[in-house]
Amino acid sequence: MENKVYVIGMGPGDAGLMCKSADEILRQCDTIIGYTVYIDLLKDHYPGKEFLTTHMTQEAKRCEMAFEEAKKGKMVAMVCSGDAGVYGMSGLMLEIGAEYPDIKVEVVPGITAALSGGAVLGAPLTHDFAVISLSDRLTPWEKIEQRLECAAKGDFAICIYNPSSKGRPDYLKRACDILLKVLPAERICGTVENIGREGESSKLYTLGELRDAQVNMFTTVFIGNSMTKEIGGRMVTPRGYRI
Amino acid sequence: MENKVYVIGMGPGDAGLMCKSADEILRQCDTIIGYTVYIDLLKDHYPGKEFLTTHMTQEAKRCEMAFEEAKKGKMVAMVCSGDAGVYGMSGLMLEIGAEYPDIKVEVVPGITAALSGGAVLGAPLTHDFAVISLSDRLTPWEKIEQRLECAAKGDFAICIYNPSSKGRPDYLKRACDILLKVLPAERICGTVENIGREGESSKLYTLGELRDAQVNMFTTVFIGNSMTKEIGGRMVTPRGYRI
Numbered sequence: 001m002e003n004k005v006y007v008i009g010m011g012p013g014d015a016g017l018m019c020k021s022a023d024e025i026l027r028q029c030d031t032i033i034g035y036t037v038y039i040d041l042l043k044d045h046y047p048g049k050e051f052l053t054t055h056m057t058q059e060a061k062r063c064e065m066a067f068e069e070a071k072k073g074k075m076v077a078m079v080c081s082g083d084a085g086v087y088g089m090s091g092l093m094l095e096i097g098a099e100y101p102d103i104k105v106e107v108v109p110g111i112t113a114a115l116s117g118g119a120v121l122g123a124p125l126t127h128d129f130a131v132i133s134l135s136d137r138l139t140p141w142e143k144i145e146q147r148l149e150c151a152a153k154g155d156f157a158i159c160i161y162n163p164s165s166k167g168r169p170d171y172l173k174r175a176c177d178i179l180l181k182v183l184p185a186e187r188i189c190g191t192v193e194n195i196g197r198e199g200e201s202s203k204l205y206t207l208g209e210l211r212d213a214q215v216n217m218f219t220t221v222f223i224g225n226s227m228t229k230e231i232g233g234r235m236v237t238p239r240g241y242r243i
Numbered sequence: 244m245e246n247k248v249y250v251i252g253m254g255p256g257d258a259g260l261m262c263k264s265a266d267e268i269l270r271q272c273d274t275i276i277g278y279t280v281y282i283d284l285l286k287d288h289y290p291g292k293e294f295l296t297t298h299m300t301q302e303a304k305r306c307e308m309a310f311e312e313a314k315k316g317k318m319v320a321m322v323c324s325g326d327a328g329v330y331g332m333s334g335l336m337l338e339i340g341a342e343y344p345d346i347k348v349e350v351v352p353g354i355t356a357a358l359s360g361g362a363v364l365g366a367p368l369t370h371d372f373a374v375i376s377l378s379d380r381l382t383p384w385e386k387i388e389q390r391l392e393c394a395a396k397g398d399f400a401i402c403i404y405n406p407s408s409k410g411r412p413d414y415l416k417r418a419c420d421i422l423l424k425v426l427p428a429e430r431i432c433g434t435v436e437n438i439g440r441e442g443e444s445s446k447l448y449t450l451g452e453l454r455d456a457q458v459n460m461f462t463t464v465f466i467g468n469s470m471t472k473e474i475g476g477r478m479v480t481p482r483g484y485r486i
Contacts, residue, residue, distance in 0.1 A: 009358075011262070019354065020266065021259030059482075085361045087482060091369035094479045101475070107362035111262065111352050115252075118328045119350035126334035127382070128390050130373040130399060138483020139370070147371050147397045154393030155386070156373060232344070236337045239302075239330060240381020 003103045005070045007090045009083035009110020012196030013041050017116055022108045025077055031069045033062060034079040041197075042079065050074075059089065063096040070103050083112040087133055087161060114159040117192035117220040120202050122234030124190060124222040125157050134171045135162040145178055152182035157228065157237050160221035172221065176211035179223060183207055188224040190235040191215060204235055246346045248313045250333045252326035252353020255439030256284050260359055265351045268320055274312050276305060277322040284440075285322065293317075302332065306339040313346050326355035330376055330404060357402040360435035360463040363445050365477030367433060367465040368400050377414045378405040388421055395425035400471065400480050403464035415464065419454035422466060426450055431467040433478040434458060447478055 006025050011017035026032060031050040032042065039053045052069070054062040062078070070076045080088035090107045097105045118125045130151040134144060151158050158179075163172040179187075185208030192202045193216070205213055207223065215221065228237045249268050254260035269275060274293040275285065282296045295312070297305040305321070313319045323331035333350045340348045361368045373394040377387060394401050401422075406415040422430075428451030435445040436459070448456055450466065458464065471480040 014264075016264030016267070017262050017352065019254070019260050020263060021257075023263065024259070083358045083361075085358060085366045085368050086372075087369065088366075090362070091366035091479050091482050094365050094474050094477050095481065098474050105477075107366065109260065109354050109358040109362040111354065112358060115326045115328060115352040115355060118326075119333070119352040122337050123328045123331075123334035123350065125328050125374075126330065128373070128375045128387075129329075130371070130394070130397075132371045143398070144371075147399060150393045150397030150399070151373070154373075154390045154397075156390065156393070231337050231341050234337050234348075236334050238338065239334050 003070050003073070004106055005066050005093065005103055006077045006106050006108055007084040007093050008077050008079050008108045009085070009088060009112070010038060010042065010079050010081060011111040012082065012113060012116040014196030015045060017111050017196050019108065019110060022110060025108060028075060029077040030074040031076045032079060033066050033069070033076065038079055038081050059092055060096065063089065063093050066093065067096065067100040067103055071100070080110070083110045085109065086112040086131065113161060113195055113220040116195045117222065120192045120195060120200065121190040121222060122231070122236050124224060124228065124235045124237050125159060126237045126239045127157060127225060127227070129157040129159060131159045131161065133161040134175055135165070136168070148175055148178045149182065152179050155225050157225040158223040160223070162217065163215045163219055163221045165217045172213065172215050173211050176207060179207060180211070188228045188230055188235055190222045191219050193219045195220065204230060204233070246313050246316070247349055248309050248336065248346055249320045249349050249351055250327040250336050251320050251322050251351045252328070252331060252355070253281065253285065253322050253324060254354040255325065255356060255359040257439030258288060260354050260439050262351065262353060265353060268351060271318060272320040273317040274319045275322060276309050276312070276319065281322055281324050302335055303339065306332065306336050309336070310340065310343040310346055314343070326353045328352065329355040329374065356404060356438055356463040359438045361402070361465065363435045363438060363443065364433040364465060365474070365479050367467060367471065367478045367480050368402060369480045369482045370400060370468060370470070372400040372402060373397070374402045374404065376404040377418055379411070391418055391421045392425065395422050398468050400468040401466040403466070405460065406458045406462055406464045408460045415456065415458050416454050419450060422450060423454070431471045431473055431478060433465045434462050436462045438463065447473060447476070
């Protein structure tokens with residue numbers, strides 16, 4: 001049998017928002033590897049599996065563990081929240097996989113927060129959009145600023161991941177200040193918290209109000225484009241400009 | 244019972260790439276409405292349902308049909324390929340839904356082509372990215388040009404939907420020419436065709452080569468960012484800039 005490691009996007013957390021293929025692979029595999037928080041969400045649904053975890057900053061070690069377990073002949077699944085390819089582990093798995101040429105990496109997509117959060121708010125991303133993370137752990141802040149500015153100038157709807165954390169409580173405010181140089185303060189925005197998990201909630205703002213909104217590492221933020229409107233409490237970006 | 248219409252993203256077509264919630268709703272509902280091509284993909288999996296279809300340009304009529312059926316007391320699901328919120332029907336459903344205040348619209352997310360195609364290619368969208376459709380049926384071409392230029396200037400990885408159709412065979416070439424004003428001809432790109440369906444295939448290019456690639460309405464195109472590389476035939480964008 002071919003040695004293979006699966007990199008799986010588990011979606012936002014709710015079992016119903018996982019793909020059927022992902023669920024089947026998790027049922028069949030021997031070993032499930034992931035960041036502690038995600039393993040805790042999964043554990044009870046997949047009894048009898050071997051679970052391996054590492055902490056947030058140990059991504060490379062986590063990948064090596066996956067390949068080493070696969071080398072022993074085990075069927076291994078590395079899980080990520082959302083989609084494995086959006087700020088997830090599939091890139092690093094393929095990079096580290098170059099050292100394990102006999103083990104194939106198969107990526108199974110999942111519902112990323114732009115989609116699951118968008119569904120909660122209504123339809124904020126129906127037209128062209130950009131996804132930007134405010135985490136500067138692996139990216140210089142200047143690069144993030146440049147992307148925010150370009151996305152605003154391109155009239156993209158924008159979905160912001162990692163808007164805040166303990167170490168950087170004011171990052172969403174800084175991002176809004178950059179956007180406000182290009183976009184009007186009345187621009188419709190929305191936030192979703194704990195998508196597909198206990199305590200899910202959402203709220204609409206103007207961009208001016210969003211600047212002072214309370215967000216945390218479980219919040220996903222949506223900035224409308226020039227056509228976005230509120231309809232009955234939902235955030236809606238029309239599909240085109242000629243309707 | 245509350246009258247409700249579900250707007251469901253069915254993913255790329257493969258039943259395994261649909262969310263479990265979407266599948267459950269389709270099993271429970273009375274009526275499934277969608278564009279002819281997608282209904283044909285679903286029909287055999289959901290026997291005993293009432294299927295209603297309209298052609299591609301009749302989106303508003305399709306939405307009205309959904310609400311009218313729900314008004315009769317039926318449980319109705321409107322299906323879209325990929326995610327209902329990404330160039331899908333959830334925006335228009337919420338707009339038309341304003342005329343049916345007693346009927347709630349619930350959006351169920353799905354795997355959009357940026358994610359399913361990305362998984363086939365490897366990990367092209369691991370970092371910040373932009374999604375742009377080249378269809379000018381509902382959007383002026385100048386707006387599309389502006390977005391391509393801004394996405395390139397922001398060093399976003401870019402995922403292009405609707406790169407070509409019978410009526411506009413040279414649109415990908417035109418888009419590449421705009422990108423090539425900002426990006427080098429050596430930039431790594433990839434295409435995926437018939438994602439999650441019969442005949443799935445993928446290919447890597449440079450941006451210079453992509454300009455002359457054969458694509459069609461079932462192709463999704465990926466343009467790397469400045470860090471994207473090829474590793475063992477896969478397209479990989481590293482997660483950060485400091486590894």
